[in-house]
Amino acid sequence: MLDIKFIRQNAQQVQAGNDAKGFKVDVSQVLALDDEIRPMQQELEQLQAERNKLSQEIPKAQADKRELLKKEVLAIKVKMESLEAVLNERRPILNELLLKLAQPAGPDVPFGKDDKENVEVRKWGDPRKFAFSAKDHIAIGEKLGILDFERGVKVAGSRSYILKRDGALLEQAVLRFGYDFVVKKGFAPHSVPLLVKEEAMIGTGYFPVGRDQAYFIEKDKLALIGTSEVSLCSMHANEMLTEEELPLRYTSLTTCFRREAGTYGKDTRGLYRVHQFNKIEMVVFAVADAKKSEEYHHELLSISEGILQALELPYRVVYVCTGDLGQGQVRKHDIETWMPSRNGYGETHSCSTFHDFQARRLNIRYKTKDGQKAIAYTLNNTALAIPRILLALLENFQEADGSVSLPSVLHPYMMGKTRLRA
RNA sequence: GGAGAGUUGGCUGAGUGGCCGAAAGCGCCAGCUUGGAAAGCUGGUAUAUGGGUAACUGUAUCGAGGGUUCGACUCCCUCACUCUCCGCCA
Numbered sequence: 038m039l040d041i042k043f044i045r046q047n048a049q050q051v052q053a054g055n056d057a058k059g060f061k062v063d064v065s066q067v068l069a070l071d072d073e074i075r076p077m078q079q080e081l082e083q084l085q086a087e088r089n090k091l092s093q094e095i096p097k098a099q100a101d102k103r104e105l106l107k108k109e110v111l112a113i114k115v116k117m118e119s120l121e122a123v124l125n126e127r128r129p130i131l132n133e134l135l136l137k138l139a140q141p142a143g144p145d146v147p148f149g150k151d152d153k154e155n156v157e158v159r160k161w162g163d164p165r166k167f168a169f170s171a172k173d174h175i176a177i178g179e180k181l182g183i184l185d186f187e188r189g190v191k192v193a194g195s196r197s198y199i200l201k202r203d204g205a206l207l208e209q210a211v212l213r214f215g216y217d218f219v220v221k222k223g224f225a226p227h228s229v230p231l232l233v234k235e236e237a238m239i240g241t242g243y244f245p246v247g248r249d250q251a252y253f254i255e256k257d258k259l260a261l262i263g264t265s266e267v268s269l270c271s272m273h274a275n276e277m278l279t280e281e282e283l284p285l286r287y288t289s290l291t292t293c294f295r296r297e298a299g300t301y302g303k304d305t306r307g308l309y310r311v312h313q314f315n316k317i318e319m320v321v322f323a324v325a326d327a328k329k330s331e332e333y334h335h336e337l338l339s340i341s342e343g344i345l346q347a348l349e350l351p352y353r354v355v356y357v358c359t360g361d362l363g364q365g366q367v368r369k370h371d372i373e374t375w376m377p378s379r380n381g382y383g384e385t386h387s388c389s390t391f392h393d394f395q396a397r398r399l400n401i402r403y404k405t406k407d408g409q410k411a412i413a414y415t416l417n418n419t420a421l422a423i424p425r426i427l428l429a430l431l432e433n434f435q436e437a438d439g440s441v442s443l444p445s446v447l448h449p450y451m452m453g454k455t456r457l458r459a
Numbered sequence: 460g461g462a463g464a465g466u467u468g469g470c471u472g473a474g475u476g477g478c479c480g481a482a483a484g485c486g487c488c489a490g491c492u493u494g495g496a497a498a499g500c501u502g503g504u505a506u507a508u509g510g511g512u513a514a515c516u517g518u519a520u521c522g523a524g525g526g527u528u529c530g531a532c533u534c535c536c537u538c539a540c541u542c543u544c545c546g547c548c549a
Contacts, residue, residue, distance in 0.1 A: 075509080078508085078509075078518090079509060079510080079517090079518090081518085082508095082509070082517060082518040082519085083517075083518090085517085085518060085519085086517055086518070088529085088530090089517095089518090089530085091529070091530095092477080092529050092530045093477070093529095093530080094529095095477085095529050095530070096477055096529090096530085097477095103529080104529095106529070107529045108529095109529090110529045110530090111529080114529090234539095277469055277470095279469090404469070404487090407488090410469095410506085
């Protein structure tokens with residue numbers, strides 16, 4: 038959410054920022070509504086002031102004067118009601134518009150229309166050249182008996198899968214490795230709700246824009262999280278933190294649920310795009326300082342890179358262009374991991390800076406050292422997400438005989454197993 | 460699912476129709492005191508928003524929304540959440 042004052046003072050910048058992100062909003066419409074509402078609001082407040090004044094005179098007045106005063110109050114209330122009627126109709130419209138406004142991207146973010154215009158920042162590792170004809174993870178997984186799409190679909194419908202035996206173990210191994218890695222970096226582990234209130238979804242910016250992407254349980258008015266960032270960030274909603282305790286570095290490992298609406302026919306095969314997956318997420322609550330926020334952003338990013346390097350998976354980092362940024366994101370880097378079956382890099386990680394966009398919605402504030410109150414800044418990052426990483430591991434480490442070797446950091450988590458065999 | 464209790468500022472907690480934006484305490488800030496600190500003393504200290512260069516001042520806010528009333532933290536209704544007990548259950 039943007040501060041209405043900021044919008045007033047920087048209307049052009051906000052409009053340009055929304056245009057750059059491809060958000061079809063009309064800032065002048067917001068301002069026009071605001072301009073309409075404010076004078077009415079002022080008039081209403083004046084009437085309220087009069088009413089309050091007269092009301093206070095009533096108990097002090099003589100009995101015969103009281104009725105007169107009451108009549109005056111009544112007349113004022115009539116005027117108030119007609120004003121209120123208009124305001125009650127306009128305000129929700131303005132609020133809805135405000136909830137849909139995007140936060141402009143940072144000044145150094147590359148301008149672009151969609152993910153094709155993301156800018157590669159760096160590459161790590163060389164994609165492996167196979168001396169045999171490499172298979173995709175579906176073939177590898179089914180041959181090893183660790184992946185079962187048919188039965189996954191039988192049980193849960195399209196985009197569902199079952200990991201079996203070494204597949205299930207490998208999932209746990211990778212997650213445990215990633216979790217330990219992140220916790221060692223000083224991120225406090227949390228186990229958080231998967232089913233959350235609408236406020237948490239609105240607060241983190243997933244509602245109302247993006248409502249279609251979430252599973253929602255109508256009966257209880259609860260949403261399934263698409264990322265544990267939702268729970269982690271909302272934890273501190275309506276709280277007053279202190280500057281001394283910031284930054285707070287949190288992590289959590291949860292299952293994530295995504296409807297993937299509007300992706301029919303896209304990546305339908307395999308583990309790339311699924312409705313349910315496990316992910317280790319990191320969140321930082323920071324002071325309201327763009328520069329520090331940027332530092333944390335790169336700290337987060339480098340942790341994800343560290344994980345991929347430890348897993349010996351080639352990747353590249355892209356600076357996400359304006360058109361591919363989410364509503365609240367100021368800056369985002371995606372990490373794309375090499376996936377032989379795609380003969381290219383596929384998105385596995387995403388690191389985002391939000392400034393106060395989420396914290397304003399969630400009302401997360403902190404007391405500065407000199408006693409002022411400020412809205413915190415938030416950031417979040419994927420440490421590691423199953424099953425795309427499994428996909429990458431299987432495909433990158435496959436051998437001619439159909440077995441899959443494992444990077445050494447996983448060996449202890451696989452009970453000493455160094456290679457998956459049929 | 461049934462019964463009951465509760466939700467007040469950064470925190471604890473008082474307040475049952477106007478004298479309440481709210482006692483008291485804690486915390487925090489400033490001053491006094493001190494070699495320095497602690498203690499003590501004195502004063503200040505909610506949020507949002509409008510107007511004003513400012514001093515200041517209007518409005519709203521005591522979980523949310525509605526109602527009664529000239530006037531609601533206080534009375535009534537609805538909802539949300541928290542807690543306790545009972546039932547059921549992983």
